[in-house]
Amino acid sequence: MTRCPASRRPRSKSSVSCSDDSRDAHSYAQATERAFDDRANTVGASEVGQCARKVYFGKNAGDCVYGAASDDDFESAWGAALRGRLLEDHFWVPALRARYGVKLLYAGEEQQTLASDFLSATPDGLLIEQPRDTLAAFDVADIGQDGSIVIECKSTDPRAKLDEPRPEHRFQAIVQLGLFRELTKHRPQWALISYINASFPDDVAEFAVAFDAPVYANAKARAAEIMTATAPDQLKPEGWIGGGSECRFCPFTAACGVLRHAVPTRPSIEPPDPQFVAEIADLARVAKARRGEAEAATAAQREVEHEIRERLRSHELRHVAGDGVSVTWAPVKGRTSYDMPAIREAAAAAGIDISRFETTGEPTDRLVIQVAKQSGSAA
DSSP: OOBOSSOSSOOOOOOTTSOHHHHHHHHHHHHTOOOOTTTTTSEETTTTTSOHHHHHHHHTTTBTTTOOOOOTTOOOOOHHHHHHHHHIIIIIHHHHHHHHGGGEESOGGGOOOEEETTEEEOOSEEEOSOOTTTTGGGTOSOOOTTOOEEEEEEEEOTTOOOSSOOHHHHHHHHHHHHHHHHHSSOOOOEEEEEEEESSOTTOEEEEEEEOOHHHHHHHHHHHHHHHHOSSGGGSOOHHHHTTSTGGGGOTTHHHHHHHHTOOOOSOOSSOOOHHHHHHHHHHHHHHHHHHHHHHHHHHHHHHHHHHHHHHHHHTTOSEEEETTEEEEOOOOOOOOOOOHHHHHHHHHHTTOOGGGGOOOOOOOOOOOOOOOOOTTSOO
């Protein structure tokens, strides 16, 4: 493939209003970013669980043929990554070195990228020659004959409440376990993820994650699918499908949106064949049924939440905690809104043309599904 002479990293826009000190900090943070081998040609363990289309765009960001420009208003945030590096390099790794000495491998300056086919990972460390009951506190009676444990360091916001490892981190740990088992002499069966409170480093939550062969196989297949795709529309917009929360941090929402909203404009010449019509009809019925299930589930959820509110009100309580659950009920101020017809009328009376201030959002699409009632069933 012909490559444009540009970085493969998503482009970001620096704020022109930031101070010199802020720009210096931004430049320094970028200069200290770690460079990992094979990341351009593989999907990393921290990426493989993300939206497949987002990862594709990132891998091909500098490609003349397959790439796409990042959003004009996208700004890359470096604070969390720098926070993690500082905690790892200046606290976590030195503490482990002091405790485990030569039994700590692949950590700090000894970090290595492990790559197999299109999948890679750069683990934070590996403990070796550990007692088989090392993870007994995590209900793991035996870590296995190999005596090794993959360890992963994460920094967290002080407000975060973790009852279990985040799904993407669990996926990452399983990939690391699999690559160690496939590429080295070590055969770790367990990984330990340490979540360090960024404000209070003595506050650490840890979770043990077991190796899962089918999950690892799925990760390898997923990485291959992403890296061998020749167009973004060959991969699902999983962030959007999952509700859009991941899209808030994606640099390629505009390019992805163009694909998702691309409604055919040319009128069809031939009517669709009966087989195709039957396929769309089946999908439409499934979509309609899923929508009904979602609406019913939402109603059931709201009914339970209403009961919780009523029970709290009856006991004049706003917060209850216990049995591993915390419930807080708090008032929320209403959002400020504007009476646009009145504003237009006032502007017109004042001789102000407010059309100068109008903006047009990105084009979107609408999918209307109508399913006729069938005998003995609801629509």
